[in-house]
Amino acid sequence: MSSNYVIKLTALGPRVRGLRAKCLPKDKLNALILAQTIDDAINALKGTDYGNVIEKLGKITDEAQITNEIRTYVVKSISSLASSVPSPASTILKSYLMRLELENIKVIAKSLMKGLEGGVTLESMINVAVEEELGRRHVLAAIMSVRDIEDLRNKLMEMHHPAGPALDSFVKVSKQYSQYGNALIDTLIDRAFIEYLAHLAEIDNSVGKFVKGLIDFYNLNVFLRSKLWGLSQELVNELVIRTGNVFSTAIKIYGESPTRILEEVASVFPSLDQLIKVAGSSDLRTLVQYLGPFSYRFAKDLEEYMVSLFTEFSPGAALATVHFRFIESDLVITLLNAFLEGLPRDFIVKLYGPVI
Template sequence: MQEIDYKGVNTVLRTYELNLLTEADYDRMLKASSLKDALDVLKGTGYEFDEKEIQESKNFEAFLMKHLAEVYKELFSITPVSEVVELFALRYTYHNLKVLLKQRFSGEQLEQLLIPIGKDSLGSLKKLVETGDGNDEHPILIEGVQEAIRDFDEDHRIEAATVFMDTYYFKHLRSISDKINHPSVTKMVDGMIDLYNLSTLIRSLKQNKPRGFLYTVLSSSGSVAKRDLIEESVNGPSAVMRKYYSSKTYGTRLANLVSETTNEVDTQKLDKLVDELTNELVAEGLYRPFGPLPLLGYLFAKEKEITNIRLILVGKDNQIEEEILRERMRPVYGS
């Protein structure tokens, strides 16, 4: 696929971008004195919901996910290479597989947690988990489900659903990146996997997890070998960051997350930095007429828009101060 093949898609995207929430929209929502006032602002931006029902149920997730699912469905239908959309949709597929596997392993009814976003239908994913056999799904996805089922059958570990799906998600993500074969996409996926490994390593060390656990949960698909990360982890998170991350373009910003007094890493700030770095990577192509980056930029913006709306609505419902909400906001498209 040549970059010019995205020209038609990117022309359509420019019209979609006009409907994204602006900083002025967010400002009005943040300054709203109540949940009702914030919903009144949102109602004029293209989101459809029953305001009275939402105020009573506080089920923000339902209408937000419905809106996002429609966005993904439309983009899958107009994009010449579905893998580009899958770069962001894939995490929903693996979320759904986690839910379905946990449902199979525990016997609980968990289907209310499924999200109808992804290349593969919920019906096909259900069949895959029920039978262990796939048809049109990606081989990596099928292998991940089969390995999770095998592990549970042998050791009866319900957590196998999460461990295997996280591992195979990044393996699948790397496969998509290799197929697209675009330098900016490769750079973005490298960052996503490397920073996931770092965040997971830091959290695991705080919980005193054994080395065997680290070998299981860390991804082998990043630009830094997980064996190297684990070997260096005996010297602490800051040592890992100095040795393997300081030379990266975002190395200095990572170093700023280390507390001078405790020498520990603030994982909440690390999660926010991941968003900021992804935003910067996709922003490189926002105004290019060709290639996959404008599509990724729009998708990232839409994802963060949903995150910000959820944050504000929950905040207004719980009477959280405006300044606290502003500090927790994710990057705004084009800002």
């Protein structure tokens, strides 16, 4: 199998290797986490691609600025990789950019629900670069002027957009669970992205293996958060992706104790044991608190597993590397924005230190 990838996708391996080499080493990430000021954090990133992006920004003034510039860099690096390799790898890698378009839709949906704070404009929070790379500026043009969440849903459904069914589900459940509005939008649109990638699995077996890992981790998030928040089985059924080891195990025992759910899910999804180790506890509230930071560790482990199983010449391993790069960039954005949000540094160290 590996030799077939080398023959068919000879150009892919070296380029994936090059992208992996640009990922932040452990010492840089630790320095970023331990930084006491934003200047210390910027110094920690010097000599890296992220450092170059931040240097071009000059004075950092707001979270949207950091988020947009780093994501634009990620968009261009993914697009560059996709355009330099043959099909089907090029098609598969470019498809990952849909994630960034879906992030734009999250921003629009949340602004329709609660508005924007502190004089922030919607335009400043939208990443136009991804639409330009995808040749889909017409999507933004169609949805930027929508009146409300239902109007957004209708526009997306008309375009047969992956986010259309997600917003349709949101409209159905949000009235009963309005206190979880933002979380529901994030969850349902994340599901839409994974389901979008799942359609690529038929192109290559390695892609299917990668998507299977994403599905299990997504479903773990849904079950743990839903159990903590006391969400009904009916709503859980609306949120989960109905396949994979985590789903088939947890759905049958959702009404039982958290301890039982953790034991059973860990037996089919070893990453849960790793999450418990990182959190230093099997307490449900603590585990949910660490789910976000742990996504970095999970993405890193999944990428290493995919490369060892299929080599860097496979589309699935390349997709896993691109995914890890996105998750890493999200971590950098979070750590930099934490200074602007005024979050206590000891809290950041406690939450993110164990996942590196």
